[in-house]
Amino acid sequence: MKDVNGVALGVFIFFFLAVTVMGFLAARWRRAENDQSLDEWGLGGRSFGTWITWFLLGGDLYTAYTFVAVPAAIYAAGAAGFFAVPYTILVYPLIFTFLPRLWSVSHRHGYVTTSDFVRGRFGSKGLSLAVAVTGILATMPYIALQLVGIQAVLDVMGVGGGENTNWFVKDLPLLIAFGVLAAYTYSSGLRAPALIAFVKDTLIYIVIAVAIIYIPVKLGGFDDIFAKAGEAFSQTNPVTQAPRGALAPAEKGQWTYATLALGSALALFMYPHSITATLSSKSRDVIRRNTTILPLYSLMLGLLALLGFMAIAAGVKVTNGQLAIPQLFEDMFPDWFAGVAFAAIGIGALVPAAIMSIAAANLFTRNIYKDFIKPDATPQQETKVSKLVSLLVKVGALVFVLTMDKTVAINFQLLGGIWILQTFPALVGGLFTRWFHRWALLAGWAVGMVYGTVAAYGIASPTQKHFGGNAKEIPGIGEIGYIGLTAFVLNVLVTVVLTFVLKALKAPEGLDETRPEDYTADAGDPGVQVELPPATAGAGH
Amino acid sequence: MSETPEVRPPVVTPVRVIIALCLVAPFVAMLWVGSYAKTDPAFIGIPFFYWYQMLWVLISTALTMLAYQLWQRDQRARKAAAGRDEEAAK
Secondary structure: OOOOOHHHEEEEEEHHHHHHHHHHHHOOOOOOOOOHHHHHHHHEEEEHHHHHHHHHHHHHHHHHHHHHHHHHHHHEEEEEHHHHHHHHHHHHHHHHHHHHHHHHHHHHHHHOHHHHHHHHHOHHHHHHHHHHHHHHHHHHHHHHHHHHHHHHHHHHHHHOOOOOOHHHHHHHHHHHHHHHHHHHHHHOOOHHHHHHHHHHHHHHHHHHHHOOOHHHHHOOOOHHHHHHHHHHOEHHHEOOOOOOOOOOOOOHHHHHHHHHHHHHHHHHHOOHHHHHHHHHHHHHHHHHHHHOOOOHHHHHHHHHHHHHHHHHHOOOOOOOOOHHHHHHHHHHHOOHHHHHHHHHHHHHHHHHHHHHHHHHHHHHHHHHHHHHHHHOHHHHHHHHHHHHHHHHHHHHHHHHHHHHHHHHHHHHHHHHHHHOOOOOOHHHHHHHHHOOOHHHHHHHHHHHHHHHHHHHOOOOOOOOOOOOOOOOEEEOOEEEEHHHHHHHHHHHHHHHHHHHHHHHHOOOOOOOOOOOOHHHOOOOOOOHHHHHHHHHOOOOO | OOOOOOOOOOOHHHHHHHHHHHHHHHHHHHHHHHHHHOOOEEEOOOOOHHHHEEEEEEEHHHHHHHHHHHHHHHHHHHHHOOOOOOOOOO
């Protein structure tokens, strides 16, 4: 077992305690008189302005796992891992077009989840259930991966990483971290991650700004870094008999690169946690304004990705790529600042984990519990169920990480991305048109899910027999592309064809409870403010 | 796009075409990987492939901001034209 880095650990614990206190105090922050509704616990009273939403969305989308995995992908293979940057570039023009409509219709009708909207729009509990289950399934492994992020940091600090300590001592730090997280999420709801996100993002920006200047200076500039990285990538990998990677994607990798960027961009705002953060904002304009300031995070992500090259140039040698960046920080920074960096990653895991568990809990409560188990549930009961489920979801993720191999969580997260993309036609399609038939959407979803799962299962890599990657030959085109996007195209084709068929057969359409003007309503319009809890609507900072 | 009744302004206007172009441009630039999959010219030692995409973060931000401004103006004009006055929900 390696030595514990005492100074780094001390700084880490300091920040961890600070956000814990904040998490519990958050329950009192901007509290409304009626705090028993799901709008309060699960959406922070739908009261967040531009900057809180910005921190919340940023804290939510750019997770600890992102910070560890993106540079790790660069460290492993070079250019191919950089697709995260075009991916996040494409997200914002995309959501600019549809997210404000979702905000408006959700406020008019009190929708808390995307499934609420799908049910209201298409009058189909089956379709709504499909969307809800997909959301929960895709979110669970994502929460588990946040734990993997914390574990990576703890390992590098020399805490709990030893092979011969017993499992309880080994996992104790992680258990404590998650116990605390679960407790304040339970008591404060979405307000806790919203408040903690300020600390998380501030730390992350400081660490990236320092890292991107300090480390290249120590390593002799970007010229040297990329020269060394290029050399490392040209070495032949003994297992695959191919070069390790490249500084720019070769001809045949370009389709993969583009389809991964596009498919991931389409998928991001289908995730329940993205929508939860979106719906917590107080006006339509907050959303649109955020699409213009959120790209600041993309810039940070790009700089962060470059750390992968620095890890190579600095001679960081790790068998588990996930440890490359924490190890780089440990090697390069003075102890106290390494502690700050580790705290940034650790807290970076807590914010999304909290929001994800709240989002999954809301889906369960609204679209499974209320729709199928107890239709007459009161708002108080809804909130209670949601709180309990948020605990269960986290315990599930913890068990997942502690009992199964890390690669299982990663495989499921990969599948989750493919799955969640299959809800796009029902959600975004539904926001713009009522033309699609509900049964056609359900069939399209099923085809996309099955194709995506089977295709991902069939991919072998040198280290794994199944789920060895996320790209495969696109049928009919012959290039290697992201499975999720191929499944999505199949999904849309099936939906369109079946809609024509079902319309010709005059299959029953289901009731649409929304009206065209609902999609452009803004705060202050009649029927929007009314549904907000009165004390929240006017609450200041 | 279908024709709307004569009282309303047309759905497709030059301003809206510009907004659409602002939003579509990043997709064209980023999905055309072949246009930037090379290492030269480097910028302060960073290969072209990387700094070009990071530059596009800034370009797409500027384009989205422009689209936002134009959209705000478009909506205000339409609301004024419709005789309603419920903007300024600040």
